[in-house]
Amino acid sequence: TYKNLIAINGTTGNWRDSGEGLGGGVYAADDNVAWMQTALKSIENIIFYSHTNIPVNITSEELSKIIVSWQEVGDKFFKISLGVEEIRERLKRYYEWLEAQEPEKAEILLDEELEGIKLRDFLYENKVPSSLKNGFRYYALSLDKKGKKIGVVNSDVGVFRLFNEDLKIEEIEELLEPFLLPYAFGGLLLSDIGVVIANPMLTETDGNSAYLMFSEKKYHGSVIWSGHSAMLVLGIIRQLRTHPHSQFLRTA
Secondary structure, eight states, X not given: OGGGSOOOSSSOSSTTOSTGGGTTOSEEHIIIIIIHHHHHHHHHHHHHHSOOXXXXXXXXXXXXXXXXXXXXXXXXXXXXXXXXXXXHHHHHHHHHHHHHHOHHHHHHHHTOEETTEEHHHHHHSOOOOGGGTTOEEEEOSEEOTTSXXXXXXXXXXXXXXXXXXXXXXXXXXXXHHHHHSBGXXXXXXXXXXXXXXXXXXXXXXXXXXXXXXXXXXXXXXXOOOHHHHHHHHHHHHHHHHHXXXXXXXXXX
């Protein structure tokens, strides 16, 4: 049950350090999907593989089972998978809102392209970039107190897992999906600038609130943090050391 996850007690408890930064959520994805398993693996290494002879009341097998259970948390509670039509409908809703708020900005973003296809053609002419034909996967930013996903696309789990872990290629490809999808299409990539830490365009419900909460005017909104950008680059370098012949990583 989600109630066994690590909850924020108050307004701080993860790097976004505010209730607004988590979209009102109390179970942060990075704490539960990235940092908890990293911490447990570090404990495992210290206790059982560093020859420190620390007295403990747990066996290696018991701790390994706990680690495996935490490795399943991301897919079980935080994973979001959207099909093409769902992506299209959620983006339409966002751009209808944006056109009423900032029509000039909306027009600029609607002309952004992915694989030669303009966003407006994806939304209204049913043209689909090949990279979206199988949908889009990402981890929710957080869960609210009832376990509901706060579906803001974010950098948190991807940055921290790439930075901390040696991953399989299929895991790397999935974690990098939000970073390779252009911002105008709901992802985190701002061409020639870098990656933002949040994008609310694909949020499922209560969009108006999320759109404002994660705009480019907000501290933890659609803005670039140099620290996260640096960790992302270092994370990709780490994965290249594990998979030196991966063409996907070399072109990411």
